[in-house]
Amino acid sequence: MSDFDVIVVGAGPAGSAAALEAARAGMRVCLIERGPFPGAKNMYGGVVYGRILDTLIPNWWEEAPIQRWITRRSTMVLTDSQALTIDFRTESWGKPPYNGATTFRPDFDAWLASNAEEAGATLICSTTVTGLLRDGQRVTGVVTDRPDGELTADVVIACDGVNSFLAKEVGLYPHTDPSNFTLGVKETLALPREVIEERFAVRGDHGLDIEMLGCTGDVPGGGFLYTNAESVSIGLVLSLPQLAKGGIRPEQRLARLKEHPAIAPLIEGGEVTEYSAHVIPEAGYNMMPELISDGFLVAGDAAAMCLAAGIWLEGVNFAIGAGAAAGRTAAGAVVRGDTTADGLAGYRTRLETSFVLADHRKLRDAPHIVMSDLAQQKVPKVICGMAEQVFTVVNPDPKPGMFKILWSELRRNKMGIRDAASHGIRAARTFR
């Protein structure tokens, strides 16, 4: 008999959701975390969208360690000296069941893991899984860095993050293409609550999330700034190959963003309380590994489930959705006595019939479009250039027509009309 029915590696959102659902189904579950507490190794670029928690933890918003509820969302397009912002706010996101929230991952992940523990899962921290136990192709357990640290299980669920050494060991990732990954760097800047309320026009526990395009120089990527209770987080997401070739270090690129005339006044006086970095699986559906093997499932960042689709930037919710599906599937397979890849095949079906793979498949071309040279280098200049021409009063000359402004900006940025149209159609098809 195995030591556990299910072993989950990594107590991030995917792992804790998997452990929670497997434990609730009556499984003997072990949740292994290499950090001293769940979330210790984790940072992220933004916002947790909590609706996936509705089905897992009723009234989760009453106990989750939330910094601020996002009721204001801005999308900012920048050039070196210009900024055009689309700003949306709604009061409906400020009351249950809410929409997005800012939270510190060491707090949020620890809270989610505590729910798995309450459901009966055994959480073991400060323990690194160094490899898998195998019987032929079949995964039968894990090897840890503890003395006598081998543990057996009928199913191992790998939620071991973006580097997923376990998925690689099983051969589910054929190779690591750096162009599928970005580096996220971030600073948490302390600011008094009153200053945040005044600068960002939010009250109480409401907050703002700003996403930015055109602030990463010659490296494809984007920027973000969002409000916590008594701090703001500002950061960049940078495509790995171009970052490595560009000669400018990540924190130097972040320093440039902080000096931008549209950003500097928002963060003035903010003292850095923590600098952090993490790699992000950026390419979505097209980079996903096989998700199932004999006695083995993959979920979360380990399965590249971050959705980096420009206007939608999500990840924690996909990890929770996939983890919960993996936990339920594993439990069902253990009960039926068939934990082979065939016995676990329901995992993929569950994901395909939920947002996890439905959204990813639908938006599979979006990461490529968002990171293209056109979207990154030319679109921000054209948009900001047009805005400046439209709003500049050129008396005594009469106002130029809108089409004339568009043509002149396309020409100035060496963008062919046919090129622009074909990219526009492709984007429309992807986001339809």
Place this chain on the structure above:
Amino acid sequence: MSATNSSTNGPSDQRSRTSDPAGDMPTSRTVEASGRYAEMSFEARMDTVEFRVHERAHIVVDGRKCVDCSVRGCITACPANLFVPTADGGILFNYEQCFECGTCYMVCNEEGAISWSYPEGGHGVVFHAS
């Protein structure tokens, strides 16, 4: 939340460097005439992060391969600035203040020059406000 920079070197065949042997990291920062904070020193930046350093280096660099590398992406891309070039064409590295992100091996141009694994359980970076 101070960084625990024990000046532990890796095994002697690796060219580790200690991050700050004197332990006198600058933590104060200058205020410009405009009243805005000047960008902080890199040491002060890393001093905001907690690292529980283990004696075993979880990054191993094969310096012979780095000599032939024309790209040296690790030097630019590592967010913790753990890789620095040496005069003789090699690369010095430090594992102690590592975010464990994986950027270095992903951008590495020379097959197998950077061997990378997770630190021992309970060790390495510990985030609190990210």
